Amino acid sequence: MARSPSVKRSLDRFDRAILRIVQRDNKTPQRRIAEAVNLSAAAVQRRIAAMEAAGVIDRNIAIVDTRAVAMTITAIVEVRMINEHRETADAARALFTATPEVQQCYYVTGGISFVLVIVAPDMPSYEALTRRLFNENEAVASFRSLLALDRVKTGCEIVIP
Incomplete structure (x- = not known):
């Protein structure tokens, strides 16, 4: 069951770009995400961790056929x-x-x-x-x-x- 984000977090254009990528494939290497959104891999890692902590990213799951x-x-x-x-x-x-x-x-x-x-x-x-x-x-x-x-x-x- 989905949960509400626990902390209000304003999403900027980088967060939104990262979310578009990880929704399609959450196993995309962070260095590839970083290249796509023009950030460092460390910055992408911090942003993903912050979105997980805030409840923006609820879960990482596998969709099984x-x-x-x-x-x-x-x-x-x-x-x-x-x-x-x-x-x-x-x-x-x-x-x-x-x-x-x-x-x-x-x-x-x-x-x-x-x-x-x-x-x-x-x-x-x-x-x-x-x-x-x-x-x-x-x-x-x-x-x-x-x-x-x-x-x-x-x-x-x-x-x-």
Whole structure:
């Protein structure tokens, strides 16, 4: 789950240029980043460390191709809870956060409570997961699964002006 930056940090043009690069590949050598943004490698290292400390850079992760690890089902699931009370939403957040198959979870408005992105190795596994998360969960009023036919674009790069 993403966290809010812990310290207010104003990003200058160098920070933004560095972020554009590390979002595409966070293993880019700092000397290459330094050349691209016209700073020293030491300055890039300090700026990256400062952005990590401030929570601007939340995590460094690997995005795994689901086909390579035999997770062939990707579902986008709309979940409507029985109510929007804090306790209900917090319990759902905790459950979804603790479930490894739930790759992304959004608490949303518009008549739906949560939108999830779920991966599973096959349809029987997905069905068992939906029973556990939704059918047997008294706090869930309803859910709707949209099964992905193709993963056209994945990742987490955001546009940084």
